[in-house]
Amino acid sequence: MKLLRAPKLLTGRPDEVLLDAEVLVDGELIKGVGVRGSQDADGAELVELEGCTLMPGMVDAHVHLGFDRNVDPLTKKSTETDSHLLLRMAENARKLLSAGVTTARDLGGRDFLEVELRDAIEAGLAVGPHLVVATRPITNTGGHCWYMGGEADDAESIRRVARENLRAGADCLKVMATGGTMTPVGPPTWHAQFGPGQIRVAVEEAAMRGKLVAAHAHGTAGIKNATEAGVRTIEHCSFAVEGAPTPFARELDMDVVASIAERGVYVCPTLNSAAWHLDERYGPGTFDNLVDRLAKMRAAGVKLIAGTDCGFAIRGVENRMDAYVRGLELFAAAGWDNASVIEAATTLAAQAIGLGEVTGSLDAGKRADLIAVRGDPLAHLADLHNLELVMVSGRCVTQSQVDTAGSSVWLP
Ligand SMILES: [Zn+2]
Structure with a gap:
């Protein structure tokens, strides 16, 4: 003792x-x-x-241990061996832990390496946080992050990918409800990749095994679909609209925000160290717009949680594995008092990823x-x-x- x-x-x-x-x-x-x-x-x-x-040790509800600024997600698939990548992931896990993160949810990588790493950490073979892993995100053929191996276009193929992920040891499922910024030839951020009925297939498959679903959603239509489908968390939740030059909205859809709050869906806005440089990348006002959206969602009763999306850079700005606290400081910039920031990083984040009874x-x-x-x-x-x-x-x-x-x- x-x-x-x-x-x-x-x-x-x-x-x-x-x-x-x-x-x-x-x-x-x-x-x-x-x-x-x-x-x-x-x-x-x-x-x-x-x-x-x-x-309490802190929780990062959204990481990608298989990526860092030296991994080009589109081309490295064919060259970096799994064994080399697994070592990189172990080092990334150690860095995450060195920032005080004792539990992390990995929301996407390739070849089920996150399962290997999770088990190695639990066995004491590697040093890192406890991991909750999604493995291959479910996406359209050629859709956002298709290169992670989870392509599916209709209900039956969604069910198949979901079951394969769970068979391989996934702790949760990730659905790409919209396009994203990391897939150059993929659909735009505002495009909804799946309807609510299709996302619900993943929710049902996960629920059958007592597991939860995270939905990546930038665009308003995708956020709405994911909310209706009963996902546990919405990632990014940017409210991007058609034709917008950035994945970020100027205005929220308050009806959708109200339904997120009413259904008790958690939102992980993926605040990180790179987000402090949004204006440099997307133009003046982008940072203020983010802060304003966060404050409005919170005022509407939405439960927001900490998660960094670390691994993926934002337009070339590194999103460091060991900079978790910089993301928390963004909540403070959006008006959270320190006790509430700590709640978003501990108890709330643990509840959101299904570990509220275990840690946080x-x-x-x-x-x-x-x-x-x-x-x-x-x-x-x-x-x-x-x-x-x-x-x-x-x-x-x-x-x-x-x-x-x-x-x-x-x-x-
Ligand atoms: Zn992500």
Whole structure:
């Protein structure tokens, strides 16, 4: 057993703060949480975290471990071997963890390598967050991210790809409800790739095995289709309209926003370090438009969660694996108070990906996924950069002295 003590503790739920607190960890699980002296900790190893805040490990609801700025998704398929890519993914997972992310949902890659990596991490062969993996996104033939191998055009082929993914070990399914920006010859962002009935096939296949569906959706029509189909999360949720020069809207469709809120669908707006440079890439006003849309969705009662889409650059701007906190700072820029940002990064994100009972908050019985940061992120969100300790399932995995290449290049 380990007893972690710190002057401040956040449970992950807003307004739940303990002063002079301790967490008792027994094996992989949290045994108890309370104020100093409250835990029956005879024989436990004591870890004093002076000047620190203890809080749940953070959740990145949208990553692509199989990509970084040195992987061209369209051409590397034929050249980078799976074994080389798997090593790259392991290093990307370590980087993600080094930012305090103890659980991540991978929403698309090739050859089911995410399943291998997930299992290797659980077995202790690699260092990384717990992974929830979608494997091949379901998309149209030649559609958004077709090169990941999940092409399907009608209900029967959607069912087939869904079942193959689940057979291979997928924890969730990903449906490309619209076009996207990473597929040059694919459909535009505002184009709806599937109708609600087709997306519902994937939702049913997932539900049969107790699993959830994430829908990539930029365009308003695709967002509406995914919402009606009963997906758990909508990714990006950009409200792009036909003919728009960028994947971003100028105006939200408030009827669609209201139905997202009413059905309790979570939205992952994929806020990341690269999004701070939107104006440079898409023109002045794009960043303000994003911030405005986020604030309006939140005011309408939509549950927004943290997720970075890391792996994929935004028009050439690197979206770093270890820059998770920069994405959180964007929520703050959109008006969230720090407690709500932390909720979006912990309890809410864990609920959204189906792990609300397992992780995302500091409670007895939950997985001992936690971090300690120097300072107080409730007062200064940037203190989330100052990691003192990262624990995954009760194992300390802080690796402050490990420094590998920024991003390795594949030389065939
Ligand atoms: Zn993505």
